[in-house]
Amino acid sequence: MATPDLNLLVTLDVLLAEGSVAKAAKRLRLSPSAMSRALARLRETTGDPLLVRAGRGLVATPRALQLRERVSQLVQEAEAVLRPAEQPDLGQVMRTFTLRTREGFVENFGARLIARVAEQAPGIRLCFVTKNDKDSTALRDGTVDLETGVVGQLTSPELRTQGLFHDRFIGVVRAGHPLSCGTVTAVGYASGNHIGVSRRAEGRGAIDQALEALGLVRQMCATVAGFATALMLARESDMIASVPERHTANLRADMHCFELPVALAPLTIAMLWHPRLDADPVHRWLRSCLREVCSSQVSLGNLQMDAQRTTR
Structure with a gap:
Protein backbone atom coordinates (compact mmCIF):
# COMPACT_ATOMS: atom_id res chain seq x y z
CA MET A 1 0.00 0.00 0.00
CA ALA A 2 1.43 3.38 -1.02
CA THR A 3 2.14 5.91 1.73
CA PRO A 4 -0.43 8.76 1.50
CA ASP A 5 0.76 12.29 0.84
CA LEU A 6 0.38 14.00 4.22
CA ASN A 7 0.43 17.41 2.53
CA LEU A 8 -3.10 16.59 1.42
CA LEU A 9 -4.24 16.96 5.05
CA VAL A 10 -3.62 20.71 4.88
CA THR A 11 -5.44 20.94 1.55
CA LEU A 12 -8.39 18.94 2.89
CA ASP A 13 -8.55 21.10 6.03
CA VAL A 14 -8.74 24.30 3.98
CA LEU A 15 -11.24 22.88 1.48
CA LEU A 16 -13.58 21.72 4.25
CA ALA A 17 -13.26 25.05 6.06
CA SER A 36 -9.07 21.08 -8.45
CA ARG A 37 -6.32 18.51 -9.09
CA ALA A 38 -5.64 18.33 -5.35
CA LEU A 39 -9.35 17.70 -4.70
CA ALA A 40 -9.29 14.93 -7.27
CA ARG A 41 -6.34 13.30 -5.47
CA LEU A 42 -8.16 13.59 -2.15
CA ARG A 43 -11.23 11.91 -3.61
CA GLU A 44 -9.08 9.10 -4.95
CA THR A 45 -7.21 8.69 -1.65
CA THR A 46 -10.28 8.73 0.61
CA GLY A 47 -12.63 6.94 -1.77
CA ASP A 48 -15.24 9.66 -1.20
CA PRO A 49 -16.27 12.72 -3.28
CA LEU A 50 -15.95 14.89 -0.12
CA LEU A 51 -17.42 18.02 -1.78
CA VAL A 52 -20.24 17.81 -4.31
CA ARG A 53 -22.04 20.39 -6.43
CA ALA A 54 -25.23 21.88 -4.99
CA GLY A 55 -26.49 24.71 -7.19
CA ARG A 56 -23.64 27.20 -7.56
CA GLY A 57 -21.77 25.97 -4.52
CA LEU A 58 -20.33 22.83 -2.98
CA VAL A 59 -21.60 20.89 0.01
CA ALA A 60 -19.72 18.40 2.17
CA THR A 61 -20.57 14.73 2.11
CA PRO A 62 -21.28 12.86 5.39
CA ARG A 63 -17.72 11.46 5.29
CA ALA A 64 -16.31 14.97 4.87
CA LEU A 65 -18.36 16.23 7.84
CA GLN A 66 -17.07 13.27 9.86
CA LEU A 67 -13.44 14.10 8.97
CA ARG A 68 -13.57 17.88 9.30
CA GLU A 69 -12.95 18.23 13.05
CA ARG A 70 -10.38 15.43 13.15
CA VAL A 71 -8.43 16.78 10.16
CA SER A 72 -8.40 20.28 11.65
CA GLN A 73 -7.00 18.93 14.92
CA LEU A 74 -4.29 16.92 13.12
CA VAL A 75 -3.18 19.97 11.14
CA GLN A 76 -3.02 22.12 14.28
CA GLU A 77 -0.97 19.47 16.10
CA ALA A 78 1.42 19.15 13.13
CA GLU A 79 1.88 22.93 13.03
CA ALA A 80 2.64 22.92 16.77
CA VAL A 81 5.27 20.20 16.30
CA LEU A 82 7.01 22.18 13.55
CA ARG A 83 6.77 25.54 15.30
CA PRO A 84 9.91 26.78 17.15
CA ALA A 85 9.86 25.85 20.82
CA GLU A 86 8.45 28.53 23.09
CA GLN A 87 9.94 29.49 26.44
CA PRO A 88 8.25 27.17 28.96
CA ASP A 89 6.97 28.21 32.36
CA LEU A 90 10.19 27.75 34.34
CA GLY A 91 8.24 27.49 37.56
CA GLN A 92 6.66 24.26 36.28
CA VAL A 93 9.76 22.64 34.72
CA MET A 94 11.00 19.44 36.38
CA ARG A 95 14.44 18.49 35.03
CA THR A 96 17.91 17.49 36.17
CA PHE A 97 20.99 18.93 34.45
CA THR A 98 24.43 17.39 34.88
CA LEU A 99 27.36 19.83 34.84
CA ARG A 100 30.98 18.64 34.57
CA THR A 101 33.61 20.99 36.01
CA ARG A 102 37.16 21.05 37.35
CA GLU A 103 37.73 20.99 41.09
CA GLY A 104 37.31 24.50 42.46
CA PHE A 105 34.63 25.64 40.04
CA VAL A 106 31.74 24.37 42.15
CA GLU A 107 33.30 25.75 45.33
CA ASN A 108 33.62 29.17 43.72
CA PHE A 109 30.48 29.44 41.56
CA GLY A 110 28.20 26.56 42.61
CA ALA A 111 26.24 28.15 45.45
CA ARG A 112 25.39 31.28 43.44
CA LEU A 113 24.36 29.22 40.41
CA ILE A 114 22.10 26.97 42.50
CA ALA A 115 20.46 30.01 44.10
CA ARG A 116 20.04 31.71 40.72
CA VAL A 117 18.36 28.63 39.24
CA ALA A 118 16.13 28.00 42.27
CA GLU A 119 14.87 31.58 42.15
CA GLN A 120 13.10 31.04 38.81
CA ALA A 121 12.94 27.26 38.42
CA PRO A 122 12.65 25.46 41.78
CA GLY A 123 11.95 22.18 39.97
CA ILE A 124 15.35 22.10 38.27
CA ARG A 125 18.08 20.10 39.99
CA LEU A 126 21.79 20.55 39.25
CA CYS A 127 24.10 17.56 39.47
CA PHE A 128 27.82 18.42 39.50
CA VAL A 129 30.41 15.82 38.47
CA THR A 130 34.19 16.12 38.40
CA LYS A 131 35.91 16.73 35.09
CA ASN A 132 38.85 14.35 34.84
CA ASP A 133 39.62 14.66 31.12
CA LYS A 134 38.69 16.53 27.95
CA ASP A 135 36.84 13.59 26.35
CA SER A 136 33.57 14.87 24.83
CA THR A 137 31.82 11.49 24.85
CA ALA A 138 29.73 12.41 27.91
CA LEU A 139 28.42 15.54 26.18
CA ARG A 140 27.75 13.59 23.01
CA ASP A 141 25.80 10.76 24.65
CA GLY A 142 23.86 13.06 26.95
CA THR A 143 25.20 11.89 30.32
CA VAL A 144 26.57 15.45 30.76
CA ASP A 145 24.52 18.50 29.71
CA LEU A 146 27.01 21.33 30.25
CA GLU A 147 30.73 21.55 30.89
CA THR A 148 33.22 24.24 31.83
CA GLY A 149 36.90 24.43 31.00
CA VAL A 150 39.58 25.79 28.70
CA VAL A 151 38.91 25.25 24.99
CA GLY A 152 42.01 23.73 23.41
CA GLN A 153 43.25 21.57 20.57
CA LEU A 154 41.76 18.46 22.17
CA THR A 155 38.26 19.99 22.32
CA SER A 156 35.91 18.30 19.88
CA PRO A 157 35.08 20.69 16.99
CA GLU A 158 31.44 19.59 17.04
CA LEU A 159 30.83 21.18 20.46
CA ARG A 160 29.33 24.60 20.98
CA THR A 161 31.42 26.89 23.19
CA GLN A 162 31.04 30.32 24.76
CA GLY A 163 33.53 32.19 26.93
CA LEU A 164 32.61 32.86 30.56
CA PHE A 165 35.59 34.85 31.85
CA HIS A 166 39.33 35.37 31.48
CA ASP A 167 41.67 33.99 34.10
CA ARG A 168 45.36 33.86 34.93
CA PHE A 169 47.61 31.84 37.22
CA ILE A 170 48.81 33.37 40.48
CA GLY A 171 50.98 32.12 43.31
CA VAL A 172 49.42 31.36 46.70
CA GLY A 182 58.26 42.05 49.26
CA THR A 183 58.36 41.40 45.54
CA VAL A 184 58.52 37.79 44.38
CA THR A 185 61.28 37.24 41.83
CA ALA A 186 61.57 34.39 39.35
CA VAL A 187 64.56 33.01 41.27
CA GLY A 188 62.75 33.25 44.60
CA TYR A 189 59.66 31.63 43.17
CA ALA A 190 61.53 28.77 41.50
CA SER A 191 63.62 28.01 44.58
CA GLY A 192 60.56 27.28 46.72
CA ASN A 193 58.82 23.95 47.22
CA HIS A 194 55.88 23.61 44.86
CA ILE A 195 52.63 21.70 44.59
CA GLY A 196 51.83 20.63 41.06
CA VAL A 197 48.26 20.28 39.79
CA SER A 198 47.81 17.68 37.06
CA ARG A 199 45.27 15.03 36.13
CA ARG A 200 48.08 12.92 34.69
CA ALA A 201 50.39 13.07 37.74
CA GLU A 202 53.17 14.74 35.76
CA GLY A 203 52.99 18.25 37.21
CA ARG A 204 54.76 19.99 34.29
CA GLY A 205 53.10 22.65 32.21
CA ALA A 206 53.20 26.24 30.98
CA ILE A 207 54.74 27.58 34.20
CA ASP A 208 57.63 25.13 33.99
CA GLN A 209 58.22 26.00 30.34
CA ALA A 210 58.29 29.72 31.18
CA LEU A 211 60.82 29.08 33.97
CA GLU A 212 62.98 26.93 31.71
CA ALA A 213 63.18 29.85 29.26
CA LEU A 214 64.83 31.76 32.12
CA GLY A 215 67.14 28.85 32.96
CA LEU A 216 65.18 27.95 36.09
CA VAL A 217 63.51 24.77 37.35
CA ARG A 218 61.07 24.57 40.25
CA GLN A 219 61.10 21.73 42.77
CA MET A 220 57.89 19.72 42.88
CA CYS A 221 57.26 18.26 46.33
CA ALA A 222 53.82 16.89 45.50
CA THR A 223 51.34 16.61 42.64
CA VAL A 224 47.59 16.63 43.22
CA ALA A 225 44.58 16.37 40.94
CA GLY A 226 42.81 19.63 41.82
CA PHE A 227 43.28 23.25 42.85
CA ALA A 228 41.33 22.92 46.10
CA THR A 229 43.66 20.18 47.30
CA ALA A 230 46.73 22.20 46.31
CA LEU A 231 45.49 25.21 48.31
CA MET A 232 44.72 23.05 51.33
CA LEU A 233 48.31 21.74 51.33
CA ALA A 234 49.75 25.22 50.85
CA ARG A 235 47.69 26.59 53.74
CA GLU A 236 49.18 24.00 56.11
CA SER A 237 52.81 24.12 54.90
CA ASP A 238 55.53 26.26 53.33
CA MET A 239 54.75 24.93 49.86
CA ILE A 240 53.61 27.13 46.98
CA GLU A 259 51.56 37.66 40.66
CA LEU A 260 53.75 35.03 39.05
CA PRO A 261 57.16 36.41 38.02
CA VAL A 262 56.92 34.75 34.58
CA ALA A 263 54.97 35.66 31.44
CA LEU A 264 52.02 33.36 30.78
CA ALA A 265 49.20 33.55 28.24
CA PRO A 266 45.82 34.33 29.82
CA LEU A 267 43.20 31.59 30.06
CA THR A 268 39.64 31.78 28.76
CA ILE A 269 37.25 29.69 30.81
CA ALA A 270 34.31 28.65 28.64
CA MET A 271 31.18 26.56 28.83
CA LEU A 272 30.74 23.72 26.35
CA TRP A 273 27.64 21.85 25.23
CA HIS A 274 26.52 19.54 22.44
CA PRO A 275 24.63 21.01 19.43
CA ARG A 276 21.60 18.82 20.15
CA LEU A 277 20.87 21.06 23.17
CA ASP A 278 21.65 24.35 21.45
CA ALA A 279 18.01 25.30 20.75
CA ASP A 280 16.52 23.75 23.91
CA PRO A 281 14.89 26.75 25.66
CA VAL A 282 15.52 25.51 29.21
CA HIS A 283 19.15 24.63 28.46
CA ARG A 284 19.56 28.05 26.82
CA TRP A 285 18.18 29.66 29.99
CA LEU A 286 20.58 27.61 32.15
CA ARG A 287 23.51 28.82 30.04
CA SER A 288 22.42 32.42 30.58
CA CYS A 289 22.29 31.79 34.34
CA LEU A 290 25.85 30.44 34.32
CA ARG A 291 27.06 33.46 32.32
CA GLU A 292 25.45 35.89 34.77
CA VAL A 293 26.81 34.10 37.83
CA CYS A 294 30.36 33.94 36.46
CA SER A 295 30.21 37.59 35.40
CA SER A 296 29.06 38.82 38.81
CA GLN A 297 31.50 36.57 40.67
CA VAL A 298 34.41 37.75 38.52
CA SER A 299 33.54 41.38 39.29
CA LEU A 300 33.52 40.56 43.01
CA GLY A 301 36.86 38.75 42.63
CA ASN A 302 38.39 41.82 40.96
CA LEU A 303 37.37 44.03 43.89
CA GLN A 304 38.78 41.56 46.42
CA MET A 305 42.09 41.22 44.57
CA ASP A 306 42.41 45.01 44.15
CA ALA A 307 41.78 45.49 47.87
CA GLN A 308 44.41 42.87 48.70
CA ARG A 309 46.99 44.61 46.49
CA THR A 310 46.19 47.95 48.17
CA THR A 311 46.85 46.59 51.68
CA ARG A 312 50.25 45.12 50.75
Whole structure:
Protein backbone atom coordinates (compact mmCIF):
# COMPACT_ATOMS: atom_id res chain seq x y z
CA MET A 1 0.00 0.00 0.00
CA ALA A 2 1.43 3.38 -1.02
CA THR A 3 2.14 5.91 1.73
CA PRO A 4 -0.43 8.76 1.50
CA ASP A 5 0.76 12.29 0.84
CA LEU A 6 0.38 14.00 4.22
CA ASN A 7 0.43 17.41 2.53
CA LEU A 8 -3.10 16.59 1.42
CA LEU A 9 -4.24 16.96 5.05
CA VAL A 10 -3.62 20.71 4.88
CA THR A 11 -5.44 20.94 1.55
CA LEU A 12 -8.39 18.94 2.89
CA ASP A 13 -8.55 21.10 6.03
CA VAL A 14 -8.74 24.30 3.98
CA LEU A 15 -11.24 22.88 1.48
CA LEU A 16 -13.58 21.72 4.25
CA ALA A 17 -13.26 25.05 6.06
CA GLU A 18 -13.91 27.17 2.94
CA GLY A 19 -16.39 24.91 1.10
CA SER A 20 -15.06 26.37 -2.14
CA VAL A 21 -12.29 25.37 -4.52
CA ALA A 22 -11.68 29.01 -5.52
CA LYS A 23 -11.52 30.29 -1.91
CA ALA A 24 -9.31 27.38 -0.82
CA ALA A 25 -6.96 28.03 -3.76
CA LYS A 26 -6.66 31.72 -2.81
CA ARG A 27 -5.96 30.89 0.84
CA LEU A 28 -3.21 28.41 -0.07
CA ARG A 29 -1.91 30.66 -2.88
CA LEU A 30 -2.59 28.06 -5.57
CA SER A 31 -4.32 28.34 -8.93
CA PRO A 32 -7.93 27.07 -9.11
CA SER A 33 -6.82 24.30 -11.50
CA ALA A 34 -4.09 23.15 -9.06
CA MET A 35 -6.66 23.05 -6.27
CA SER A 36 -9.07 21.08 -8.45
CA ARG A 37 -6.32 18.51 -9.09
CA ALA A 38 -5.64 18.33 -5.35
CA LEU A 39 -9.35 17.70 -4.70
CA ALA A 40 -9.29 14.93 -7.27
CA ARG A 41 -6.34 13.30 -5.47
CA LEU A 42 -8.16 13.59 -2.15
CA ARG A 43 -11.23 11.91 -3.61
CA GLU A 44 -9.08 9.10 -4.95
CA THR A 45 -7.21 8.69 -1.65
CA THR A 46 -10.28 8.73 0.61
CA GLY A 47 -12.63 6.94 -1.77
CA ASP A 48 -15.24 9.66 -1.20
CA PRO A 49 -16.27 12.72 -3.28
CA LEU A 50 -15.95 14.89 -0.12
CA LEU A 51 -17.42 18.02 -1.78
CA VAL A 52 -20.24 17.81 -4.31
CA ARG A 53 -22.04 20.39 -6.43
CA ALA A 54 -25.23 21.88 -4.99
CA GLY A 55 -26.49 24.71 -7.19
CA ARG A 56 -23.64 27.20 -7.56
CA GLY A 57 -21.77 25.97 -4.52
CA LEU A 58 -20.33 22.83 -2.98
CA VAL A 59 -21.60 20.89 0.01
CA ALA A 60 -19.72 18.40 2.17
CA THR A 61 -20.57 14.73 2.11
CA PRO A 62 -21.28 12.86 5.39
CA ARG A 63 -17.72 11.46 5.29
CA ALA A 64 -16.31 14.97 4.87
CA LEU A 65 -18.36 16.23 7.84
CA GLN A 66 -17.07 13.27 9.86
CA LEU A 67 -13.44 14.10 8.97
CA ARG A 68 -13.57 17.88 9.30
CA GLU A 69 -12.95 18.23 13.05
CA ARG A 70 -10.38 15.43 13.15
CA VAL A 71 -8.43 16.78 10.16
CA SER A 72 -8.40 20.28 11.65
CA GLN A 73 -7.00 18.93 14.92
CA LEU A 74 -4.29 16.92 13.12
CA VAL A 75 -3.18 19.97 11.14
CA GLN A 76 -3.02 22.12 14.28
CA GLU A 77 -0.97 19.47 16.10
CA ALA A 78 1.42 19.15 13.13
CA GLU A 79 1.88 22.93 13.03
CA ALA A 80 2.64 22.92 16.77
CA VAL A 81 5.27 20.20 16.30
CA LEU A 82 7.01 22.18 13.55
CA ARG A 83 6.77 25.54 15.30
CA PRO A 84 9.91 26.78 17.15
CA ALA A 85 9.86 25.85 20.82
CA GLU A 86 8.45 28.53 23.09
CA GLN A 87 9.94 29.49 26.44
CA PRO A 88 8.25 27.17 28.96
CA ASP A 89 6.97 28.21 32.36
CA LEU A 90 10.19 27.75 34.34
CA GLY A 91 8.24 27.49 37.56
CA GLN A 92 6.66 24.26 36.28
CA VAL A 93 9.76 22.64 34.72
CA MET A 94 11.00 19.44 36.38
CA ARG A 95 14.44 18.49 35.03
CA THR A 96 17.91 17.49 36.17
CA PHE A 97 20.99 18.93 34.45
CA THR A 98 24.43 17.39 34.88
CA LEU A 99 27.36 19.83 34.84
CA ARG A 100 30.98 18.64 34.57
CA THR A 101 33.61 20.99 36.01
CA ARG A 102 37.16 21.05 37.35
CA GLU A 103 37.73 20.99 41.09
CA GLY A 104 37.31 24.50 42.46
CA PHE A 105 34.63 25.64 40.04
CA VAL A 106 31.74 24.37 42.15
CA GLU A 107 33.30 25.75 45.33
CA ASN A 108 33.62 29.17 43.72
CA PHE A 109 30.48 29.44 41.56
CA GLY A 110 28.20 26.56 42.61
CA ALA A 111 26.24 28.15 45.45
CA ARG A 112 25.39 31.28 43.44
CA LEU A 113 24.36 29.22 40.41
CA ILE A 114 22.10 26.97 42.50
CA ALA A 115 20.46 30.01 44.10
CA ARG A 116 20.04 31.71 40.72
CA VAL A 117 18.36 28.63 39.24
CA ALA A 118 16.13 28.00 42.27
CA GLU A 119 14.87 31.58 42.15
CA GLN A 120 13.10 31.04 38.81
CA ALA A 121 12.94 27.26 38.42
CA PRO A 122 12.65 25.46 41.78
CA GLY A 123 11.95 22.18 39.97
CA ILE A 124 15.35 22.10 38.27
CA ARG A 125 18.08 20.10 39.99
CA LEU A 126 21.79 20.55 39.25
CA CYS A 127 24.10 17.56 39.47
CA PHE A 128 27.82 18.42 39.50
CA VAL A 129 30.41 15.82 38.47
CA THR A 130 34.19 16.12 38.40
CA LYS A 131 35.91 16.73 35.09
CA ASN A 132 38.85 14.35 34.84
CA ASP A 133 39.62 14.66 31.12
CA LYS A 134 38.69 16.53 27.95
CA ASP A 135 36.84 13.59 26.35
CA SER A 136 33.57 14.87 24.83
CA THR A 137 31.82 11.49 24.85
CA ALA A 138 29.73 12.41 27.91
CA LEU A 139 28.42 15.54 26.18
CA ARG A 140 27.75 13.59 23.01
CA ASP A 141 25.80 10.76 24.65
CA GLY A 142 23.86 13.06 26.95
CA THR A 143 25.20 11.89 30.32
CA VAL A 144 26.57 15.45 30.76
CA ASP A 145 24.52 18.50 29.71
CA LEU A 146 27.01 21.33 30.25
CA GLU A 147 30.73 21.55 30.89
CA THR A 148 33.22 24.24 31.83
CA GLY A 149 36.90 24.43 31.00
CA VAL A 150 39.58 25.79 28.70
CA VAL A 151 38.91 25.25 24.99
CA GLY A 152 42.01 23.73 23.41
CA GLN A 153 43.25 21.57 20.57
CA LEU A 154 41.76 18.46 22.17
CA THR A 155 38.26 19.99 22.32
CA SER A 156 35.91 18.30 19.88
CA PRO A 157 35.08 20.69 16.99
CA GLU A 158 31.44 19.59 17.04
CA LEU A 159 30.83 21.18 20.46
CA ARG A 160 29.33 24.60 20.98
CA THR A 161 31.42 26.89 23.19
CA GLN A 162 31.04 30.32 24.76
CA GLY A 163 33.53 32.19 26.93
CA LEU A 164 32.61 32.86 30.56
CA PHE A 165 35.59 34.85 31.85
CA HIS A 166 39.33 35.37 31.48
CA ASP A 167 41.67 33.99 34.10
CA ARG A 168 45.36 33.86 34.93
CA PHE A 169 47.61 31.84 37.22
CA ILE A 170 48.81 33.37 40.48
CA GLY A 171 50.98 32.12 43.31
CA VAL A 172 49.42 31.36 46.70
CA VAL A 173 51.13 30.71 50.02
CA ARG A 174 50.07 30.63 53.66
CA ALA A 175 49.92 33.85 55.66
CA GLY A 176 53.36 34.62 57.05
CA HIS A 177 55.20 32.66 54.37
CA PRO A 178 58.64 34.12 53.41
CA LEU A 179 57.24 34.99 49.94
CA SER A 180 54.47 37.09 51.52
CA CYS A 181 56.90 39.95 52.11
CA GLY A 182 58.26 42.05 49.26
CA THR A 183 58.36 41.40 45.54
CA VAL A 184 58.52 37.79 44.38
CA THR A 185 61.28 37.24 41.83
CA ALA A 186 61.57 34.39 39.35
CA VAL A 187 64.56 33.01 41.27
CA GLY A 188 62.75 33.25 44.60
CA TYR A 189 59.66 31.63 43.17
CA ALA A 190 61.53 28.77 41.50
CA SER A 191 63.62 28.01 44.58
CA GLY A 192 60.56 27.28 46.72
CA ASN A 193 58.82 23.95 47.22
CA HIS A 194 55.88 23.61 44.86
CA ILE A 195 52.63 21.70 44.59
CA GLY A 196 51.83 20.63 41.06
CA VAL A 197 48.26 20.28 39.79
CA SER A 198 47.81 17.68 37.06
CA ARG A 199 45.27 15.03 36.13
CA ARG A 200 48.08 12.92 34.69
CA ALA A 201 50.39 13.07 37.74
CA GLU A 202 53.17 14.74 35.76
CA GLY A 203 52.99 18.25 37.21
CA ARG A 204 54.76 19.99 34.29
CA GLY A 205 53.10 22.65 32.21
CA ALA A 206 53.20 26.24 30.98
CA ILE A 207 54.74 27.58 34.20
CA ASP A 208 57.63 25.13 33.99
CA GLN A 209 58.22 26.00 30.34
CA ALA A 210 58.29 29.72 31.18
CA LEU A 211 60.82 29.08 33.97
CA GLU A 212 62.98 26.93 31.71
CA ALA A 213 63.18 29.85 29.26
CA LEU A 214 64.83 31.76 32.12
CA GLY A 215 67.14 28.85 32.96
CA LEU A 216 65.18 27.95 36.09
CA VAL A 217 63.51 24.77 37.35
CA ARG A 218 61.07 24.57 40.25
CA GLN A 219 61.10 21.73 42.77
CA MET A 220 57.89 19.72 42.88
CA CYS A 221 57.26 18.26 46.33
CA ALA A 222 53.82 16.89 45.50
CA THR A 223 51.34 16.61 42.64
CA VAL A 224 47.59 16.63 43.22
CA ALA A 225 44.58 16.37 40.94
CA GLY A 226 42.81 19.63 41.82
CA PHE A 227 43.28 23.25 42.85
CA ALA A 228 41.33 22.92 46.10
CA THR A 229 43.66 20.18 47.30
CA ALA A 230 46.73 22.20 46.31
CA LEU A 231 45.49 25.21 48.31
CA MET A 232 44.72 23.05 51.33
CA LEU A 233 48.31 21.74 51.33
CA ALA A 234 49.75 25.22 50.85
CA ARG A 235 47.69 26.59 53.74
CA GLU A 236 49.18 24.00 56.11
CA SER A 237 52.81 24.12 54.90
CA ASP A 238 55.53 26.26 53.33
CA MET A 239 54.75 24.93 49.86
CA ILE A 240 53.61 27.13 46.98
CA ALA A 241 50.40 26.55 45.02
CA SER A 242 49.98 28.08 41.56
CA VAL A 243 46.28 28.29 40.70
CA PRO A 244 43.84 30.23 38.48
CA GLU A 245 42.93 33.51 40.17
CA ARG A 246 39.19 33.76 39.38
CA HIS A 247 38.58 30.03 39.49
CA THR A 248 39.73 29.78 43.11
CA ALA A 249 38.65 33.12 44.60
CA ASN A 250 36.54 31.55 47.38
CA LEU A 251 39.18 28.95 48.22
CA ARG A 252 42.02 31.34 49.09
CA ALA A 253 40.59 33.06 52.16
CA ASP A 254 43.29 34.25 54.60
CA MET A 255 46.09 33.22 52.24
CA HIS A 256 48.68 35.44 50.55
CA CYS A 257 48.48 35.78 46.75
CA PHE A 258 51.08 37.18 44.38
CA GLU A 259 51.56 37.66 40.66
CA LEU A 260 53.75 35.03 39.05
CA PRO A 261 57.16 36.41 38.02
CA VAL A 262 56.92 34.75 34.58
CA ALA A 263 54.97 35.66 31.44
CA LEU A 264 52.02 33.36 30.78
CA ALA A 265 49.20 33.55 28.24
CA PRO A 266 45.82 34.33 29.82
CA LEU A 267 43.20 31.59 30.06
CA THR A 268 39.64 31.78 28.76
CA ILE A 269 37.25 29.69 30.81
CA ALA A 270 34.31 28.65 28.64
CA MET A 271 31.18 26.56 28.83
CA LEU A 272 30.74 23.72 26.35
CA TRP A 273 27.64 21.85 25.23
CA HIS A 274 26.52 19.54 22.44
CA PRO A 275 24.63 21.01 19.43
CA ARG A 276 21.60 18.82 20.15
CA LEU A 277 20.87 21.06 23.17
CA ASP A 278 21.65 24.35 21.45
CA ALA A 279 18.01 25.30 20.75
CA ASP A 280 16.52 23.75 23.91
CA PRO A 281 14.89 26.75 25.66
CA VAL A 282 15.52 25.51 29.21
CA HIS A 283 19.15 24.63 28.46
CA ARG A 284 19.56 28.05 26.82
CA TRP A 285 18.18 29.66 29.99
CA LEU A 286 20.58 27.61 32.15
CA ARG A 287 23.51 28.82 30.04
CA SER A 288 22.42 32.42 30.58
CA CYS A 289 22.29 31.79 34.34
CA LEU A 290 25.85 30.44 34.32
CA ARG A 291 27.06 33.46 32.32
CA GLU A 292 25.45 35.89 34.77
CA VAL A 293 26.81 34.10 37.83
CA CYS A 294 30.36 33.94 36.46
CA SER A 295 30.21 37.59 35.40
CA SER A 296 29.06 38.82 38.81
CA GLN A 297 31.50 36.57 40.67
CA VAL A 298 34.41 37.75 38.52
CA SER A 299 33.54 41.38 39.29
CA LEU A 300 33.52 40.56 43.01
CA GLY A 301 36.86 38.75 42.63
CA ASN A 302 38.39 41.82 40.96
CA LEU A 303 37.37 44.03 43.89
CA GLN A 304 38.78 41.56 46.42
CA MET A 305 42.09 41.22 44.57
CA ASP A 306 42.41 45.01 44.15
CA ALA A 307 41.78 45.49 47.87
CA GLN A 308 44.41 42.87 48.70
CA ARG A 309 46.99 44.61 46.49
CA THR A 310 46.19 47.95 48.17
CA THR A 311 46.85 46.59 51.68
CA ARG A 312 50.25 45.12 50.75
